[in-house]
Amino acid sequence: MNGKEYVSSVLEKVKKTNPAEKEFLDAVIEVLNSLAPVFDKYPEFIKAGLLERIVEPERQILFRVPWVDDNGNVQVNRGFRVQFNSAIGPYKGGLRFHPSVNLSIIKFLGFEQIFKNSLTGLPIGGGKGGSDFDPKGKSDNEIMKFCQSFMAELYRHIGADTDVPAGDIGVGGREIGYLYGYYKKISSLSEGVLTGKGLTYGGSLARTEATGYGLVYFTEEMLNDNGDSFKDKTVVISGSGNVAIYATQKAQELGAKVVALCDSNGYIYDADGIKLDVVKDIKEVRRGRISEYINEVPTAEYHEGCRGIWTIKCDIALPCATQGEIDADSAKILVQNGVNVVAEGANMPSTLDAIEIFQANNVFFGPAKAANAGGVACSALEMSQNSMRLSWTFEEVDVKLKDIMQNIYHNSKNAAIEFGCDGNILVGSNIAGFMKVAEAMMAQGIV
Numbered sequence: 001m002n003g004k005e006y007v008s009s010v011l012e013k014v015k016k017t018n019p020a021e022k023e024f025l026d027a028v029i030e031v032l033n034s035l036a037p038v039f040d041k042y043p044e045f046i047k048a049g050l051l052e053r054i055v056e057p058e059r060q061i062l063f064r065v066p067w068v069d070d071n072g073n074v075q076v077n078r079g080f081r082v083q084f085n086s087a088i089g090p091y092k093g094g095l096r097f098h099p100s101v102n103l104s105i106i107k108f109l110g111f112e113q114i115f116k117n118s119l120t121g122l123p124i125g126g127g128k129g130g131s132d133f134d135p136k137g138k139s140d141n142e143i144m145k146f147c148q149s150f151m152a153e154l155y156r157h158i159g160a161d162t163d164v165p166a167g168d169i170g171v172g173g174r175e176i177g178y179l180y181g182y183y184k185k186i187s188s189l190s191e192g193v194l195t196g197k198g199l200t201y202g203g204s205l206a207r208t209e210a211t212g213y214g215l216v217y218f219t220e221e222m223l224n225d226n227g228d229s230f231k232d233k234t235v236v237i238s239g240s241g242n243v244a245i246y247a248t249q250k251a252q253e254l255g256a257k258v259v260a261l262c263d264s265n266g267y268i269y270d271a272d273g274i275k276l277d278v279v280k281d282i283k284e285v286r287r288g289r290i291s292e293y294i295n296e297v298p299t300a301e302y303h304e305g306c307r308g309i310w311t312i313k314c315d316i317a318l319p320c321a322t323q324g325e326i327d328a329d330s331a332k333i334l335v336q337n338g339v340n341v342v343a344e345g346a347n348m349p350s351t352l353d354a355i356e357i358f359q360a361n362n363v364f365f366g367p368a369k370a371a372n373a374g375g376v377a378c379s380a381l382e383m384s385q386n387s388m389r390l391s392w393t394f395e396e397v398d399v400k401l402k403d404i405m406q407n408i409y410h411n412s413k414n415a416a417i418e419f420g421c422d423g424n425i426l427v428g429s430n431i432a433g434f435m436k437v438a439e440a441m442m443a444q445g446i447v
């Protein structure tokens with residue numbers, strides 16, 4: 001059996017055994033389609049059933065999360081933790097609290113996380129978790145009650161050397177604080193069991209900024225490698241959460257003009273360049289909506305609906321909101337408007353059709369698992385600091401982060417060249433991420 005036949009046979013099996021899991025299937029298709037040349041070169045991987053094993057999570061935990069709201073009513077949500085692969089280190093990956101969360105979404109995120117974590121060069125396996133709980137409109141007390149109930153079950157399955165969750169959509173510093181406090185109470189352990197912690201109890205400087213900064217470091221390296229840079233470029237960034245805010249900050253520092261941001265209701269367009277202090281005040285301090293921007297900056301525009309953001313003419317597009325936000329139609333418009341670079345801050349924001357359109361039109365494409373690995377890389381640096389009981393300065397962490405992002409770009413580029421796909425960073429990142437995990441799995445026997 002050659003590499004292509006092997007990949008097709010495993011894909012057929014995955015489709016049959018996970019028929020209703022669209023997001024998971026898309027993620028598996030995207031990775032596996034890159035790997036055929038690897039199996040031609042290393043047929044021993046086929047014999048060892050590597051792919052069949054890697055597409056099956058090592059463990060999936062689903063649990064009830066009951067809590068009482070401020071009106072005294074009992075609420076019930078569903079909790080998830082998928083421990084996907086521990087070949088190169090403890091499971092590591094965020095928790096997402098959003099009403100859209102289901103097993104398919106958590107599995108797609110956990111699967112991607114295996115290769116992303118491997119790309120960082122740090123010893124962390126892949127996992128992901130979360131709940132269909134919607135934090136929007138909840139009081140601090142309700143958020144705390146929910147987090148405590150969630151941790152009352154999750155704590156059995158995690159630990160500093162077992163599984164180390166972090167934040168994701170809907171889980172920021174506040175939620176990590178409540179989760180950590182309850183873990184410590186019921187386990188009596190002060191250990192680095194979560195990352196994204198506050199600075200007073202084991203958090204790392206630069207973790208808040210890491211995914212957004214890392215995305216821009218990666219993109220700048222891709223641009224530099226092609227004789228270009230962020231300077232004087234027009235940039236559209238979707239989202240207005242953690243990743244979008246710090247991507248905007250770093251892109252502006254490098255001389256770009258960021259003209260648009262969005263949330264799940266609509267987008268703002270500011271032709272003069274986004275005033276980030278206004279956005280931070282709305283989103284980080286007041287937890288408000290992006291539409292409030294035009295109250296403070298009346299020269300800007302607000303439009304209902306998110307997809308319209310991709311109709312804005314730009315040189316560089318950085319999708320930083322959520323999965324599937326750039327479909328084929330949006331990709332076509334971006335290309336027609338002359339976009340030169342698309343780099344993914346969110347996980348799987350471009351559909352498979354959209355990616356094809358970018359590649360067919362020679363758009364430089366930075367795939368999520370490479371471009372947004374800065375967050376988890378910095379989380380791994382937080383784990384190191386917790387183990388050593390030391391804290392590095394912002395500059396020390398930032399230098400390491402930049403170095404990691406530049407290495408990810410070059411390792412992905414070189415893997416693409418080695419396997420005959422020069423210039424295809426998507427294929428290169430899949431192969432580079434896969435190789436380390438594959439070698440570790442081969443060394444550890446059939447487990």
Ligand code: NDP
Nearest residue numbers: 169170211239240241242243263264306321322346347375
């Ligand atoms: P946040 O919760 O801080 O922000 C998410 C942003 O995206 C919000 O502005 C939100 O708007 C918007 N959004 C959510 N759903 C939609 C939607 N359906 N349509 C349009 N906008 C939407 O999350 P993060 O910034 O942390 O995460 C953003 C993305 O980056 C996710 O894909 C996440 O998995 C990925 N990522 C995050 C990392 C991290 O370190 N935080 C690390 C690596 C990847 P609203 O407020 O209306 O919900």
